[in-house]
Amino acid sequence: MIAPRWSRTARATRDGTVLILVAGVAAILAALAIAFLGRMREDAAESRMITREAQARIMLVAACSYLREASRLGYDDPATPTVHEEAFGWVDVRDGTDGPKTREDASSNAFPVGSVARCPMHLWTRTRFAISTAACANPIADESSPDFGRPYLRNPDPRPAVDNGWPGSVDAARWDDFARGDPRPRPTSVGMAWFRVKRIASSRFVVACGGGGTEGWRDWNEVAAAGPDAIARFGHREVFDALRDDEPRLWYRVEWSPAVSDNMYQLLENRIHIDHYAWRAFNASQDFGDGRSQAMNRNPVGTIRWIQRLAGEPADW
Amino acid sequence: MRRAFSLIETCIAIALGSVIAGAALACLRAASSAIASANRLATENSCMRAGFTAALDEADFWQAVDRADDPTRQRLRGGDGVRWLPFAPFSLSFAPTESQIDGLPNRWTPTDPWPAHDPRYWFRGNLAEHTMSTDNRWGYYENFTHLEAAPDLGPGGSGIASPRHRWLFNQMEGLKNALGYYGLCEYLPANALYAVYGDRDSAVGWSHEWSAPTPQGIENNYLSQRGADCDLPRGDYVLTMYHLFALPVNASGAAALAETRHGLLTGRDSNSAHVAAFETHARWTERTLALRPAHWPDVRMSVARYVAHGRFTTQCAVRWLSPVTGDAVELSFTTLATSLRGARQQRVDPGDPSRDLDGGTYQP
Numbered sequence: 001m002i003a004p005r006w007s008r009t010a011r012a013t014r015d016g017t018v019l020i021l022v023a024g025v026a027a028i029l030a031a032l033a034i035a036f037l038g039r040m041r042e043d044a045a046e047s048r049m050i051t052r053e054a055q056a057r058i059m060l061v062a063a064c065s066y067l068r069e070a071s072r073l074g075y076d077d078p079a080t081p082t083v084h085e086e087a088f089g090w091v092d093v094r095d096g097t098d099g100p101k102t103r104e105d106a107s108s109n110a111f112p113v114g115s116v117a118r119c120p121m122h123l124w125t126r127t128r129f130a131i132s133t134a135a136c137a138n139p140i141a142d143e144s145s146p147d148f149g150r151p152y153l154r155n156p157d158p159r160p161a162v163d164n165g166w167p168g169s170v171d172a173a174r175w176d177d178f179a180r181g182d183p184r185p186r187p188t189s190v191g192m193a194w195f196r197v198k199r200i201a202s203s204r205f206v207v208a209c210g211g212g213g214t215e216g217w218r219d220w221n222e223v224a225a226a227g228p229d230a231i232a233r234f235g236h237r238e239v240f241d242a243l244r245d246d247e248p249r250l251w252y253r254v255e256w257s258p259a260v261s262d263n264m265y266q267l268l269e270n271r272i273h274i275d276h277y278a279w280r281a282f283n284a285s286q287d288f289g290d291g292r293s294q295a296m297n298r299n300p301v302g303t304i305r306w307i308q309r310l311a312g313e314p315a316d317w
Numbered sequence: 318m319r320r321a322f323s324l325i326e327t328c329i330a331i332a333l334g335s336v337i338a339g340a341a342l343a344c345l346r347a348a349s350s351a352i353a354s355a356n357r358l359a360t361e362n363s364c365m366r367a368g369f370t371a372a373l374d375e376a377d378f379w380q381a382v383d384r385a386d387d388p389t390r391q392r393l394r395g396g397d398g399v400r401w402l403p404f405a406p407f408s409l410s411f412a413p414t415e416s417q418i419d420g421l422p423n424r425w426t427p428t429d430p431w432p433a434h435d436p437r438y439w440f441r442g443n444l445a446e447h448t449m450s451t452d453n454r455w456g457y458y459e460n461f462t463h464l465e466a467a468p469d470l471g472p473g474g475s476g477i478a479s480p481r482h483r484w485l486f487n488q489m490e491g492l493k494n495a496l497g498y499y500g501l502c503e504y505l506p507a508n509a510l511y512a513v514y515g516d517r518d519s520a521v522g523w524s525h526e527w528s529a530p531t532p533q534g535i536e537n538n539y540l541s542q543r544g545a546d547c548d549l550p551r552g553d554y555v556l557t558m559y560h561l562f563a564l565p566v567n568a569s570g571a572a573a574l575a576e577t578r579h580g581l582l583t584g585r586d587s588n589s590a591h592v593a594a595f596e597t598h599a600r601w602t603e604r605t606l607a608l609r610p611a612h613w614p615d616v617r618m619s620v621a622r623y624v625a626h627g628r629f630t631t632q633c634a635v636r637w638l639s640p641v642t643g644d645a646v647e648l649s650f651t652t653l654a655t656s657l658r659g660a661r662q663q664r665v666d667p668g669d670p671s672r673d674l675d676g677g678t679y680q681p
Contacts, residue, residue, distance in 0.1 A: 025341055032348050036355055043359045050366050057373065061653050089433070096432040203430045253659070253680075258433040259506030303507040308659030309377035311681045 052211030056248045059195040059209035062121060067197060067205060067256050068301040070111065071100055089258045089302060090203050098202050116198045118216035123189040126182040130161040198317050203256045206317045212247020214240065218317070251310040251317060258302050357641060364616040368605045368635035369648070372618040376631045376654035378663065381601045381620065382566050385664045392569035400574050403500045403564060403657060406666040406674045410495035419484040425491070427677030431506055440510045441482050448523040448548035464490055464515035474521060486513040497577025498540055498562040502553045502624045503657050511540055512550030523550065554627035559584045561625035563599035583625065599623055614639050629656065
């Protein structure tokens with residue numbers, strides 16, 4: 001039996017209505033989902049910028065630490081293993097001239113005014129002289145062991161991250177590896193932050209802090225001038241420019257001071273009713289053990305005297 | 318021929334259709350609600366980020382404390398002729414009558430690095446000398462170093478002295494009067510000893526304002542508020558160990574002058590009233606979005622700057638209150654940012670547009 005024409009038409013109309021309704025509802029849901037995803041993406045992008053801003057600001061701490069440590073440390077010459085050269089500050093504490101100069105070479109100045117240090121801050125795979133992260137070198141044995149309950153110091157603690165043969169025959173075959181570390185960047189830390197310092201006066205520096213992947217290069221021209229290795233880091237100018245445009249950059253002016261901390265808490269605060277002046281004398285070493293003499297006041301690298309955020313990019317950094 | 322729907326079929330069809338339509342509506346409503354919640358959370362996150370950014374900007378540029386481009390919002394630039402507020406230009410606040418001391422300029426020199434080897438910066442007082450109960454048994458060190466050019470040390474000190482080293486003490490006194498105690502701690506080197514010879518009452522002994530002990534957190538105009546048990550020259554660690562010095566941000570005029578010479582008890586022996594006093598004195602709070610839709614969260618950022626235990630702290634907080642749930646959340650953090658001296662260098666001296674507030678070349 002053939003259905004009447006009007007009946008086929010009515011069913012087709014109903015099918016079309018349902019289709020339109022379903023399509024409409026689906027379209028609404030899709031639009032809402034897309035709006036939701038778009039909003040979340042926008043949110044994530046804004047959060048990423050905040051994260052980068054925070055990373056850039058952390059770089060200010062790193063730069064200040066770098067300036068302080070570079071004033072006194074890090075000038076050891078491997079060619080003179082019995083002498084460990086120490087510097088005497090950006091403004092030499094002995095004569096007020098520009099440093100850092102070592103004791104052995106009064107004419108040396110590793111970082112004269114105008115010098116720039118560019119410091120990408122990725123993590124090394126293994127830092128120099130890294131020790132093992134094993135938390136417990138001498139665990140207490142369980143009840144089945146005759147050593148149960150006895151905290152024997154059978155294993156050296158700490159131990160180097162580089163295998164030195166322990167507990168077998170310990171040797172120094174891999175000492176160089178231990179001392180050199182593994183400078184290959186950890187992939188998850190690459191391109192996240194950097195700082196850069198330029199010395200503008202004896203004790204003053206411009207510090208640039210970045211929360212992105214340009215590794216402290218100022219612009220593409222600087223990359224190109226540095227040679228093929230630097231160019232190979234980014235490949236093309238467009239890549240570098242995109243990274244630069246995507247990262248926050250902050251500029252500061254800071255000043256280093258040779259002054260370190262103050263007289264210690266115990267030195268002048270306590271024991272004041274007796275002759276503390278002799279008992280806790282400056283430079284005394286007899287109280288080394290309980291930390292009450294200036295000998296325990298260890299801050300050999302100076303302090304940051306002031307910090308000034310610059311309103312915009314300085315002409316030279 | 319197709320027959321028509323029966324009543325039962327129609328009823329069932331209508332019921333099923335209603336269920337489907339209801340489910341679809343509920344689905345739409347749930348989706349819409351989810352979107353609204355997501356939008357609300359996203360707005361809350363955006364506001365939180367705005368508060369975070371505003372707090373960091375304030376930490377770096379100090380605009381809430383001293384609006385560089387708006388003279389009506391520069392509460393901390395005045396003074397009474399002797400004591401000044403932390404944003405007064407040194408051309409006003411550090412302008413001593415003696416132009417030279419010990420052969421050196423008796424003014425603040427912004428480019429001077431205060432090198433450690435230079436005898437100008439060496440402290441020459443007697444560290445073992447008490448402020449309140451001294452009998453000068455180790456002699457009169459005032460003969461070596463003093464605020465005044467010709468202090469009268471009395472018969473025991475052989476009368477009128479001619480101390481050779483006065484520059485450092487005059488720099489310290491000048492900074493104290495120009496900036497207040499918070500600024501003084503920042504401008505002096507980290508290893509400074511806080512005492513000078515010479516007092517308004519007597520030329521012999523330490524200045525009481527610098528080192529005489531006073532009750533904790535009560536008295537103004539004394540650097541040392543450790544109590545009565547210690548009246549020796551000290552460094553900034555001990556000076557700020559039990560009470561701290563903060564930058565006053567909610568006062569102006571005479572009240573601000575007093576607050577810049579005031580210690581705030583927040584450590585041992587402090588109570589809720591002391592902490593509340595600190596909040597009133599030191600914390601600047603403002604709405605991040607003064608004009609906002611009623612359903613947006615109320616976000617406030619605050620910044621407090623203080624020196625305690627010899628450490629300078631810029632403590633920020635972002636707090637938001639949800640108008641829908643009523644939840645209040647606070648994110649509190651510290652940051653390394655522009656110091657007071659840096660902030661002064663960001664601002665131009667109204668008397669000389671080429672100079673900053675410290676007298677250095679204006680380089681914002």
